[in-house]
Every structure is written in structure tokens, then in C-alpha cells.
Amino acid sequence: MKRLWGIALAVVLLVGVVFAVVRGRSGEAASPDLETVRGVIGSEKLAFFADQRVRDAFARHGLKVEVDPAGSRQIANSVDLNRYDFAFPSSAPAAEQIQRARGAGRTYAPFSSPMVIATFDPIVSLLTAQGVVRPGQVFDVAKYLELTAAETRWDQLPGNTAYPARKNVLVTTTDPRDSNSAAMYLAITSFVANGGVVASPEAEAKVLPAVGKLFLEQGYTQSTSDGPFEDYLSTGMGKTPMVLAYEAQFVDRVVRGDSTIRPGMTLLYPSPTVLSKHTLVPLRPSGDKVGELLTTDADLGKLAATFGFRTADPRYFDQVVKEHGVAVPETVVDVVEPPSYETLERMLEAIGKLY
Structure with missing residues (x-):
């Protein structure tokens, strides 16, 4: 009987270790202390931000990014931006208007189409x-x-x-x-x-x-x-x-x-x-972190390219279209x-x- 209990305990411990490892592979699930950052984005980017790989990439940097979609003109004209840490319209003119209205110090343009x-x-x-x-x-x-x-x-x-x-x-x-x-x-x-x-x-x-x-x-x-x-x-x-x-x-x-x-x-x-220059306007310091990561993080850049975006580092997009035989100009x-x-x-x- 003691031996059976010992085996059972070993199994429970093993399951616990496996579960911890699996959770650890997902940066988002690994820590309950992620900083939540909220943004309003052009709807063309919704699938990108919803992708688990993207969520995990942000989580590895301590962020949980939550987004609401809206039209770029709506983001500039009528959305209550006080609710958000960043705005991410799909056009430079809309971002320019938001930057001026909110007095944002800088913007990020991590990808375009x-x-x-x-x-x-x-x-x-x-x-x-x-x-x-x-x-x-x-x-x-x-x-x-x-x-x-x-x-x-x-x-x-x-x-x-x-x-x-x-x-x-x-x-x-x-x-x-x-x-x-x-x-x-x-x-x-x-x-x-x-x-x-x-x-x-x-x-x-x-x-x-x-x-x-x-x-x-x-x-x-x-x-x-x-x-x-x-x-x-x-x-x-x-x-x-x-x-x-x-x-x-x-x-x-x-x-x-x-x-x-x-x-x-x-x-x-x-x-x-x-x-269509997807331009992020930070509204708070946490939004600035998102813009910086989208521009500089290799994992996020490569993932953006798989969604068809031309990235700040052109190598990511070039590799994706070559691998899939997409006829587009370099x-x-x-x-x-x-x-x-x-x-x-x-x-x-x-x-x-x-x-």
C-alpha cells in the first residue's frame, strides 16, 4: 500500500511539473503580475493582437495587451481616448491629429501596407x-x-x-x-x-x-x-x-x-x-512600451509579417512572401x-x- 501511495504521489508531482512547464511556455499564463495595457486599434490589426503567439510575445515583456477595434477616423474624431493607453489607427493623418490633440511626444510606425x-x-x-x-x-x-x-x-x-x-x-x-x-x-x-x-x-x-x-x-x-x-x-x-x-x-x-x-x-x-501607415500614438507610458516593442522586438516583427504587413525590418516580410510564393514587388x-x-x-x- 505504501508503495502504491508513493507511486500516486510521484504521478501527482509529475503532472504538476508538466503543467508548470506548459504554463511557463506561455508568457501570458506564466505570471499573474502582467501589466494590462489597453489600446484602440484599426480593425485590420484585430486578428494580429488576438493571436496567442502575439499575446505570449508581449507577456514575455510583462504586458497583457487588450484592444478594442474602431475605424481610424473614429479613433481620431469620436472615440474617448481617456480610456486607453495607446491609439493605433491605420493611417498617418489620423495619428497626426491624435498626436497633436493629446500632446504626445512621439509616435511609432512598426508596420505598413x-x-x-x-x-x-x-x-x-x-x-x-x-x-x-x-x-x-x-x-x-x-x-x-x-x-x-x-x-x-x-x-x-x-x-x-x-x-x-x-x-x-x-x-x-x-x-x-x-x-x-x-x-x-x-x-x-x-x-x-x-x-x-x-x-x-x-x-x-x-x-x-x-x-x-x-x-x-x-x-x-x-x-x-x-x-x-x-x-x-x-x-x-x-x-x-x-x-x-x-x-x-x-x-x-x-x-x-x-x-x-x-x-x-x-x-x-x-x-x-x-x-496605410499603421501608426501608434502612446497616450500613457505603458502605451509607449507597446510601441517600442512592436518596432524593435524580432518575434513581434516576424509575426506581423505573417499577417501580411510590411515591417520596420523588411527582411521579415520578404522572407514570408518568398516562402509562400506571393507575387508582390520587393x-x-x-x-x-x-x-x-x-x-x-x-x-x-x-x-x-x-x-
Whole structure:
């Protein structure tokens, strides 16, 4: 009997040791003394912060990071930031506004994602014949605006048997009244229409008639970037021949081996394009720790790359896309800056009044 009790005790001790080791492998579970840090983030980063590997990486530095998602414009305009230790919108203009309003000493931009056109091989062929698409996955925005100014329909393109739809050649976007990606589209198209960054009321008045039509003539638009991108994936070319997206959305799906990415789907890079620069604004010292770790910690950088983000250290993203055979340019060259927050907001409000 004593021997049986001895064996039982040994088993209990062994189970306890194994449990402790397993808990120890998860930094978050290993210590009840983690400092809780709360942030409000652009919704595109929600899956990243929810990933257990990311939570563990923060826990190894003594942090438990809790986040709430919101639109980047909402974060800058209407979210009660007093509840949070950091704000992490998906655009530099929104972060700039928050930094000024809150008197933040610095910001962090640990990763970014260029705006892209997600489309299909037959559409690429049609637009190549029109000079809109050039070699190297380039989408010439100036040539595209020539087509939209003439209100060209798909079925009016010469020799078009692949997609003879009776609707205008337009990129599908989100609602400019709600979404950061639509604001980035406005930044791109207004730059081309103006011949440079829009920086005055006169320039705003000059470009608004042309760029406003790019939104209004789409009809109904969705409020988040997931909506039109899911349409692109699920309904295909018929409904959504071209959709404005974040490069990270497409790369993330490929890396995960998602079956909704099918042969014939491809990315084009607007020329010029803008970066959705995910910019963290610390509101308290603990938020500053999060920004510092996201920028410098190798584990967090590598994990961000697996979610499709271009990281502060480009090696992480380069390795991920090479491993998974994702056809993206190593460097996006023709990148311009968006207008200031105030200018962008005035243009968005003016377009919103036209609906």
C-alpha cells in the first residue's frame, strides 16, 4: 500500500511539473503580475493582437495587451481616448491629429501596407490594352482617370469578350464617410487630379468634382474594407472586377493557405499609391512600451509579417512572401504622401454631403 501511495504521489508531482512547464511556455499564463495595457486599434490589426503567439510575445515583456477595434477616423474624431493607453489607427493623418490633440511626444510606425487593386487576369489583359496597366503590376491612375472622366463602360472597351459588363469602369471602394481605405483612395486620386498633394481650399475645389464621382457612381458602398474584399473573394469578377484593398489582406490569405485565393486572382499597384501607415500614438507610458516593442522586438516583427504587413525590418516580410510564393514587388517605389488630416477631412465631408 505504501508503495502504491508513493507511486500516486510521484504521478501527482509529475503532472504538476508538466503543467508548470506548459504554463511557463506561455508568457501570458506564466505570471499573474502582467501589466494590462489597453489600446484602440484599426480593425485590420484585430486578428494580429488576438493571436496567442502575439499575446505570449508581449507577456514575455510583462504586458497583457487588450484592444478594442474602431475605424481610424473614429479613433481620431469620436472615440474617448481617456480610456486607453495607446491609439493605433491605420493611417498617418489620423495619428497626426491624435498626436497633436493629446500632446504626445512621439509616435511609432512598426508596420505598413500599400494600397492595391485586387483584380483578375482577364481584367488585367483588358486594361493593359488600354494603357492603364503596365508591366510590373503597375496600375496607371492617370490613365484610369481618363477612362472614368469619359464614363467608359466595360462593354465599350475594344475587343472585350472577357468581361462585357454594362457598367462603368470603376474600382470598388468602401464608403468615404466611414472608412480609412476610402480616404486613402481619395488621397491617391486627388494627388493625380491635382498634379500633387492637395494642400489648399482652391485645390480641393478643383479636384472634388472628378474624384467625388469615383465614389458616387459606385452606388452602395460598404463601411469596412473587409466587405468589398470578401465580395472579391466569394463572388468573383462578375460583381467586383476591381477592388481597392490593403496588400496585407491578400498576403495574409495566401500565407494562411486560404482556398478563397484562387488562380487568376492578382494584385496591381496604383501609380502613385499611398501607404496605410499603421501608426501608434502612446497616450500613457505603458502605451509607449507597446510601441517600442512592436518596432524593435524580432518575434513581434516576424509575426506581423505573417499577417501580411510590411515591417520596420523588411527582411521579415520578404522572407514570408518568398516562402509562400506571393507575387508582390520587393519595394513599392511610387509612393506619395496623403494630404494633411484637415484637408482630407474637408474633402471627405464634402463628398459625404453629395450622397
